[in-house]
Every structure is written in C-alpha cells, then in structure tokens.
Amino acid sequence: MAEHNDIDQVTGTSTTGHQWDGIKELNTPLPRWWVITFYITIVWAFGYWMVYPAWPLLTSHTTGLFGYSTRADVAVELANLEKIRGDKMVKLGAAPLAEIVKDPALLALARASGKTVFGDNCAPCHGSGGAGAKGYPNLNDDEWLWGGSLDQILKTIQFGIRSGHAKSHESAMLAFGKEGVLKKDQVVTVANYVRSLAGLPTAKGYNAAEGGKIFAENCAACHGDVGKGNQELGAPDLTDKIWLYGSDEAMLIETIANGRAGVMPAWVERLDPSTVKALAVYVHSLGGGK
Amino acid sequence: MNKSAPIELQNDDDGPLYVAQKKVYPQSVKGTFRRIKWGLMAFCLGVYYLLPFVRWNRGLGAPDQAVLVDLPNSRFYFFFIELWPQEVYYFTGLLIVAALTLFLMNSVGGRIWCGYLCPQTVWTDLFYAVERWVEGDRRERMRKEAARGTMKLQRFAEITLKHSIWLMIAWWTGGAWVLYFNDAPTLVMQLVTFQAPMLAYIWIAILTATTYVLAGFMREQVCVYMCPWPRIQAALTDEWALNVTYKYDRGEKRTSLKKANELRAAGETAGDCIDCFQCVAVCPTGIDIRDGSQLDCIQCGLCIDACDTVMTKIGRETRLIGYDNDVNIHRRQAGKPPIYRIVRPRTVVYSTLIAGVGAIMLYALMTRSLLDINVLHDRNPVAVRLSDGSIRNAYTVRLLNKRGFDRVIAIDIDGPVNATIHVIGADSVTPDRPMIVLGRDQTTELRVLVTAPAENNREKSIPVRFRVTDIGLGEVTSATDNFVSP
Numbered sequence: 165m166a167e168h169n170d171i172d173q174v175t176g177t178s179t180t181g182h183q184w185d186g187i188k189e190l191n192t193p194l195p196r197w198w199v200i201t202f203y204i205t206i207v208w209a210f211g212y213w214m215v216y217p218a219w220p221l222l223t224s225h226t227t228g229l230f231g232y233s234t235r236a237d238v239a240v241e242l243a244n245l246e247k248i249r250g251d252k253m254v255k256l257g258a259a260p261l262a263e264i265v266k267d268p269a270l271l272a273l274a275r276a277s278g279k280t281v282f283g284d285n286c287a288p289c290h291g292s293g294g295a296g297a298k299g300y301p302n303l304n305d306d307e308w309l310w311g312g313s314l315d316q317i318l319k320t321i322q323f324g325i326r327s328g329h330a331k332s333h334e335s336a337m338l339a340f341g342k343e344g345v346l347k348k349d350q351v352v353t354v355a356n357y358v359r360s361l362a363g364l365p366t367a368k369g370y371n372a373a374e375g376g377k378i379f380a381e382n383c384a385a386c387h388g389d390v391g392k393g394n395q396e397l398g399a400p401d402l403t404d405k406i407w408l409y410g411s412d413e414a415m416l417i418e419t420i421a422n423g424r425a426g427v428m429p430a431w432v433e434r435l436d437p438s439t440v441k442a443l444a445v446y447v448h449s450l451g452g453g454k
Numbered sequence: 455m456n457k458s459a460p461i462e463l464q465n466d467d468d469g470p471l472y473v474a475q476k477k478v479y480p481q482s483v484k485g486t487f488r489r490i491k492w493g494l495m496a497f498c499l500g501v502y503y504l505l506p507f508v509r510w511n512r513g514l515g516a517p518d519q520a521v522l523v524d525l526p527n528s529r530f531y532f533f534f535i536e537l538w539p540q541e542v543y544y545f546t547g548l549l550i551v552a553a554l555t556l557f558l559m560n561s562v563g564g565r566i567w568c569g570y571l572c573p574q575t576v577w578t579d580l581f582y583a584v585e586r587w588v589e590g591d592r593r594e595r596m597r598k599e600a601a602r603g604t605m606k607l608q609r610f611a612e613i614t615l616k617h618s619i620w621l622m623i624a625w626w627t628g629g630a631w632v633l634y635f636n637d638a639p640t641l642v643m644q645l646v647t648f649q650a651p652m653l654a655y656i657w658i659a660i661l662t663a664t665t666y667v668l669a670g671f672m673r674e675q676v677c678v679y680m681c682p683w684p685r686i687q688a689a690l691t692d693e694w695a696l697n698v699t700y701k702y703d704r705g706e707k708r709t710s711l712k713k714a715n716e717l718r719a720a721g722e723t724a725g726d727c728i729d730c731f732q733c734v735a736v737c738p739t740g741i742d743i744r745d746g747s748q749l750d751c752i753q754c755g756l757c758i759d760a761c762d763t764v765m766t767k768i769g770r771e772t773r774l775i776g777y778d779n780d781v782n783i784h785r786r787q788a789g790k791p792p793i794y795r796i797v798r799p800r801t802v803v804y805s806t807l808i809a810g811v812g813a814i815m816l817y818a819l820m821t822r823s824l825l826d827i828n829v830l831h832d833r834n835p836v837a838v839r840l841s842d843g844s845i846r847n848a849y850t851v852r853l854l855n856k857r858g859f860d861r862v863i864a865i866d867i868d869g870p871v872n873a874t875i876h877v878i879g880a881d882s883v884t885p886d887r888p889m890i891v892l893g894r895d896q897t898t899e900l901r902v903l904v905t906a907p908a909e910n911n912r913e914k915s916i917p918v919r920f921r922v923t924d925i926g927l928g929e930v931t932s933a934t935d936n937f938v939s940p
C-alpha cells in the first residue's frame with residue numbers, strides 16, 4: 165500500500181492510495197456544491213417528516229404538523245364540484261321530464277350527465293353508443309319492449325326487467341318446446357308463421373293455416389292477434405324489422421323452443437333520482453324516444 | 455509495492471473552452487443614431503406599457519380592451535379582430551410575415567431589428583441609461599468597479615439605487631405583461647389592493663426576474679451566446695446589404711492627428727482614422743467595428759455617432775463609420791463612385807412574399823365566416839334500422855356563432871332521398887324545420903337525427919349536406935358528411 169495523499173504525477177490529483185497491478189485510483193471528490201446540496205436535502209427530509217404525514221404507526225400514521233392530507237384535498241375539490249353543480253342538479257331533479265327536454269340548458273346537462281352514467285353502468289350490455297347486441301336492445305331505434313316515452317323509459321331504468329325488484333317489469337316468453345307445450349314440428353311451423361307476419365320468406369311446404377292456429381292458441385295472448393306485440397307485457401312487435409334475437413328460422417325455433425327471459429337490473433337504489441332522470445333523458449335523446 | 459513508471463503526456467491544454475465575461479462599460483454618445491434609438495425606445499416602451507389601457511367598444515358583454523388575450527374564454531381580441539382558438543393560424547401567418555420582414559430588413563439595412571427594436575436591446579439600453587445616470591459615465595464606472603474592495607458608503611448607496619431602479623423597471627415590465635391577459639384597469643386595482651389572482655403575481659415575478667437578469671447582467675451575452683439570429687443573419691446578408699461598416703479604404707492607415715497632418719503636408723497619404731478608440735468605448739457589446747462585420751455587432755449605429763463627433767471635432771469628413779458595404783469600399787478603392795442597390799432579386803422576393811402572405815391573411819380575415827358548422831357522424835352505432843325498415847343516422851353538430859349577438863338559425867339537409875331531419879330538443883317548437891337559437895360568441899352542440907327510407911337509399915354511403923341559414927341575416931354555411939346504411 166502506498167501512503168495516503170500520494171500525488172499522481174500526471175494529473176496532480178491525489179490518489180486514494182489503493183493500487184491494483186500498478187494502477188492507482190485518483191481521488192476525485194464530489195463537487196462541494198453537490199455535497200452541500202445533498203446534506204441540505206437530508207436536513208430537508210427531517211423537516212418533511214414533521215410537516216407532512218410520513219411514518220406508519222400500528223393502526224394509523226403520523227399526521228404531520230398541519231394535518232395535511234391529499235384525501236382531504238380531494239374532498240374539498242369534490243365539495244367545490246358539488247357546489248358548482250348543486251343548483252343545476254337540484255333543478256334537474258325537481259323539473260318534470262317533459263320540461264327538461266324543452267329547456268336547452270337542462271337538456272344539455274341531462275345529456276352530458278346521462279352520457280357519463282350510461283358509460284359507467286349501461287354500456288357493458290347496451291354498448292357505448294346504446295347500439296345493443298343480441299338479446300340487449302338497441303336504444304337508438306324506435307322499438308321499445310316496455311315503452312319508449314320518457315316516463316316509460318324512466319320506469320324501466322328505475323325498476324328494471326325481471327330484476328327481482330317489487331316494481332320490476334315481469335313477463336315470460338315460455339319455453340314452448342322444452343316444456344312440451346308444442347311438438348318439434350309445431351315449433352317449426354309457428355316459427356315460419358312468425359316470419360310470414362314480418363313479411364319474411366317461409367320454408368317450402370310449410371302449413372300456413374296450421375301455423376296461424378298454433379299462433380292464435382299459444383302466442384296471441386301476449387303478442388296480439390296479428391303479432392303487433394304488447395308493451396304492457398314486454399311482448400315485442402313481430403311484424404316489424406327489428407329482432408332482438410334474430411329473425412332467421414333457426415333462431416326463431418330456438419326462441420320458441422327454449423323461451424327468452426332477458427334481465428335488466430333495477431337502478432333506483434344504485435343511482436340517485438336526478439341521475440336516473442338524466443339517464444332517462446339521455447336514452448330518450450339517443451333517437452328512439454317517443 | 456510496484457510503482458508504475460510515470461507516463462509522458464503531452465500538454466494539449468489550449469486554455470479553457472470559454473472566455474470569462476469581459477465587462478463592457480459603454481460610454482454615452484450623442485448623434486443621429488442615438489436620437490433615433492431614444493425615439494424608438496420611447497415608442498416601443500410606450501406601446502408596450504400603454505397598449506393594455508386602450509379601450510375598444512365591442513358591445514355589451516364583450517371585453518372593451520383593445521388588445522386582450524382572454525385565456526379563460528379562449529378568445530384573442532385585437533381592436534376590431536376577435537379570434538377563436540381554431541383560428542390561431544392567423545398567428546402562423548403573422549409569424550411568417552414577421553420572419554420575412556426580418557429577412558427584408560437584413561438584406562436592406564443589416565441588423566435593424568437587433569440594433570433598434572429587439573426587446574433585449576431596448577431594455578438593455580434603458581438599463582445602461584439608468585446605470586450611467588446613477589454611477590456616471592464609462593471612465594467613472596470603470597474606476598469605481600476597480601476600487602471595489604474599498605467600498606464606501608456612497609458607493610454602496612449608488613449600487614443600491616441602481617438595482618432598485620432596475621428592479622422597478624423590471625417589475626413594471628412584468629406588470630405590463632399580465633395586463634394583456636386581463637382587463638387592465640381592473641387588474642391594476644386588484645394588484646394595488648393585493649386582490650389579484652396568484653397567477654398574476656407569479657408571472658410578474660417571473661418577468662421581473664428575466665428582465666432584471668437579461669437587461670441588467672447578461673446584456674450583450676444574450677446577443678452573442680444565446681440568440682440564434684446573429685448566426686442566421688450571416689446567411690441572409692449579401693455584398694449589397696448596408697451594414698454598419700468601418701470604411702477602411704478611408705481610415706487606413708490609422709495615424710495620429712499630428713502625424714497625419716505632417717504626412718499630408720509632405721504629400722504622402724494618411725488614413726482618416728486617428729485610432730481614438732471612441733467607437734470601441736461606446737459599443738454596447740464591447741467590440742471594435744474596425745475589425746469588420748462580426749457576429750457580436752448588433753449594428754446599433756452608436757459607433758457612427760461616436761466617430762462622427764470626433765471627425766467633426768478634427769474637421770474631417772464624417773461617416774468614416776457608416777452604413778455601407780464591401781462593394782462600395784472596393785469601388786472607391788478603384789476610384790469609382792459608390793452605388794446603392796436596394797432593389798435586388800433578394801429584396802424583391804422578400805417583399806413579394808410579404809405582400810403575398812399579407813394579402814392571403816387579409817383575404818382570410820375579411821372573408822372569415824362568422825357562422826360555422828362542424829359535423830361528426832355517430833360512430834356507434836353508425837346506422838340504425840327502424841321498425842318500419844327506414845334508416846337513421848345520428849350526428850353531433852357543433853355550431854359556432856362568432857357574432858356578438860344571439861341569432862336564430864334553421865338547419866336543412868340535402869342528400870338522401872325523402873330524408874327528414876330531427877334535432878333533439880328543438881322539435882317541440884318547430885317540428886317541420888328545426889330552428890335553434892345560438893347564443894352570442896359561443897358554440898352550440900346539437901344531436902341531429904337524419905332518417906330516410908331504405909328503399910330510396912340503397913347505396914352504402916350517401917353524401918349528406920347540412921345547410922345552416924341565419925333566419926335574420928341570411929348568412930349560410932354548410933358541412934358535408936355521409937349517410938350510411940347498415
């Protein structure tokens with residue numbers, strides 16, 4: 165080992181005194197300003213510990229001198245937001261639905277608010293634009309199983325369909341085939357009859373009179389004598405161009421044989437009244453509202 | 455312990471890679487260019503400080519400040535012009551014109567911008583004036599600076615006074631800046647009563663700091679090291695551009711007054727430059743113009759004034775230093791009369807471009823629509839089939855009313871056969887032809903449904919034009935989108 169403070173000949177800098185195979189390490193200390201800054205940050209950290217929440221305790225944490233909390237900041241921000249929105253949302257909650265759609269400001273608020281809520285709660289089934297999917301109605305069109313007026317939409321959103329809520333829409337499309345009400349060939353016949361109601365082509369050799377008879381005995385009670393449907397029972401119109409599950413023969417046979425019982429949850433207890441109202445106005449404004 | 459043999463290294467040290475600042479003590483000077491500079495300084499600072507207080511009536515509800523950047527409401531007001539955020543391309547045009555004007559200035563008269571108009575020059579000049587007023591002229595300042603170690607109370611008071619005035623000017627600079635972003639009289643009251651928004655104080659502090667540092671301390675170093683313009687302008691100048699030039703054909707050989715007189719009496723030649731170094735003493739960037747055109751020279755013309763003063767005093771022709779170029783120096787050396795050529799391909803091209811861009815901007819400004827429409831087709835669902843088989847498309851329509859009053863508009867559509875239009879929220883008032891009230895100076899967003907029978911519109915996509923008509927003024931604007939079948 166060389167003695168300390170050995171000065172390197174070439175650079176004039178002192179070395180650390182260590183030597184490896186004749187190679188010495190220059191002792192180039194960190195710049196003083198850097199070191200001082202580093203010490204200041206350490207001192208600063210002590211201050212930080214005291215001023216801000218820093219140390220976890222067994223069940224809580226140190227709160228710091230001024231009791232600063234980001235959670236409290238968020239609460240303040242939210243309270244401010246509530247204050248800004250407050251009047252308007254109260255107004256929205258108080259106004260009748262028919263008034264909301266006539267007032268441009270309220271309509272805009274309801275649509276904006278409804279759109280967000282729709283995205284959070286409805287989009288998983290009905291799609292982000294309310295376009296629906298097989299079994300989930302398209303909310304942009306003009307066919308409504310349970311009615312498309314503002315009040316009817318509001319009721320459906322509030323209490324749902326087969327949701328288990330006391331005020332829920334209730335009805336059932338029976339599984340005519342599975343439960344033995346209709347035989348297999350009868351199901352095929354009535355499926356073709358339903359297609360004929362909508363003006364769709366039917367299978368060769370299908371017995372129209374037999375189909376009409378089966379329909380009158382089994383289906384007309386809910387869907388009406390000519391298949392125009394009944395919104396009181398959520399029975400769809402079978403004569404139009406909109407089919408929730410599809411209109412081809414195989415799909416109709418499956419529907420008639422196994423029944424359908426789509427479920428929509430009740431939202432009345434999950435969303436506040438003005439939000440549900442905003443949602444109803446939004447869905448109505450998608451285009452299909454009556 | 456095996457000591458290594460010392461390695462022989464050649465000393466390549468060429469000195470440090472940067473030069474320590476050589477402090478400049480510009481001497482006061484009188485003359486034509488100094489007067490021009492005072493005038494332009496008064497004008498530039500006057501405009502900067504007073505413009506926010508100029509009023510411009512825009513009618514009820516609109517701000518009455520002539521020049522205002524209204525950030526919260528996203529509006530820019532400039533006298534009779536009101537710009538919306540989507541019209542920032544006017545600023546692009548303005549910047550293009552500004553750049554081309556710099557080029558033109560440069561090809562005509564050198565760094566006119568640097569020498570007379572640049573904020574860095576104007577504020578530095580102002581700060582130098584303050585420094586001279588408090589501490590005295592060049593020699594005095596140099597002497598006081600040299601005696602720094604033995605600071606007397608009076609010197610301390612001087613320095614304090616100087617920095618106080620500097621900070622005051624800097625503070626006013628920052629203070630005027632924020633006035634462009636708020637109603638000036640209101641903000642001034644708020645600032646005086648400490649009621650102004652925090653942001654105003656922060657910006658004043660920032661601009662106070664930058665002004666103080668840039669004009670008080672960094673000065674010519676900004677021009678020499680920070681600014682890209684000196685580098686660019688070297689590429690823009692040519693042999694015809696008039697630059698502040700030492701006419702060496704006349705000045706060389708530099709000879710003292712007495713010696714020159716002796717030489718001339720003996721029939722020999724002697725230059726007009728008497729090597730008095732006045733041009734160097736007054737230079738705000740501390741250079742010697744006699745070294746020729748150089749990056750550090752901001753071409754403020756003060757050396758011209760200094761030299762003219764000396765030449766007048768010794769009874770020689772003035773403008774030994776003046777706006778000139780190499781072509782004329784060579785011509786004079788060859789015994790030919792100097793020629794000046796302002797109209798050259800370069801200046802013609804710049805002028806034409808300025809006129810062209812200016813005309814385009816003016817045309818765009820005159821014909822800009824005060825009623826605009828933007829249409830966005832619904833993406834999900836793209837098209838909806840209704841129970842009777844007809845097709846419906848939904849659109850988000852945004853209408854822009856750039857006028858200062860409310861107006862009623864009607865929307866019509868052309869395109870799909872037998873199509874009907876339906877605006878959410880507007881049907882109850884006017885079911886046949888949707889009419890909407892557009893609030894003044896704002897945008898209105900509408901959900902518009904277009905429905906058409908499928909049998910008349912078999913194509914996958916049909917162009918649909920939304921026509922907006924102002925019922926009162928008859929102004930019409932339109933936008934086109936597509937009507938899509940599922």
